[in-house]
Amino acid sequence: MKKDSRLSSVLHVLLHMAQSDGPLTSEALARMLGTNPVVVRRVLSSLRESGYVASTKGHGGGWVVACDLRKVTLLDVYRAVGEPTVFAMGHRLENPQCLVEQAVNEALDDAFREAEALLVERLGGVTLADLAADFGRRMKRVRPQPCRNDVHAKR
Numbered sequence: 577m578k579k580d581s582r583l584s585s586v587l588h589v590l591l592h593m594a595q596s597d598g599p600l601t602s603e604a605l606a607r608m609l610g611t612n613p614v615v616v617r618r619v620l621s622s623l624r625e626s627g628y629v630a631s632t633k634g635h636g637g638g639w640v641v642a643c644d645l646r647k648v649t650l651l652d653v654y655r656a657v658g659e660p661t662v663f664a665m666g667h668r669l670e671n672p673q674c675l676v677e678q679a680v681n682e683a684l685d686d687a688f689r690e691a692e693a694l695l696v697e698r699l700g701g702v703t704l705a706d707l708a709a710d711f712g713r714r715m716k717r718v719r720p721q722p723c724r725n726d727v728h729a730k731r
Contacts, residue, residue: 580660585609586619586653587707593629594645594708599638619657626656645708651699662692 589605602613602620609616620639623629630642654660665688667681 579664582619582657582660583650583654585611586623586657587650587704589616589620589639590623590629590641590653590704591707591711593639593641594704595711596640599632599636599640601638605639622658623653623656626652628653628656641704643704645704648704649700650702650704650707651696653704654696654699662695663688 589600589608592605592608593600602616605616605620606613620629620631624631624642628641628643628648629639631637631639665684667677667684669677670681672678672681
């Protein structure tokens, strides 16, 4: 099963936008992620609806962060991108007749709920500002490896 990387991708471009001196185009953001600009616009539109980013059209336009990074958590962003499924694992049958499989499903459901609750709690405890600060610390320690459009090397 393919992994859902929307949250990771969105966090990546949010940090680039936060570090940028001006708007970044969908094309530039797509190059960073190795994807199509249409995909970037589709994902960022959900963040725009939540008030986390804004976009302007025309020459000099693009995407910018429109929120206070200290007030937006990874959980907020996770919810804005549609709460992607956390686990690829699931039940063989959702409503089994077999009592053994019912016991297995119940045990797995409990484990999945506990693990998801822990993940949600952790996502809620990290802000975009925390990520930006970590990025800043990393930039000071090592020569940055450029993303696809060499954004770090320009700073």
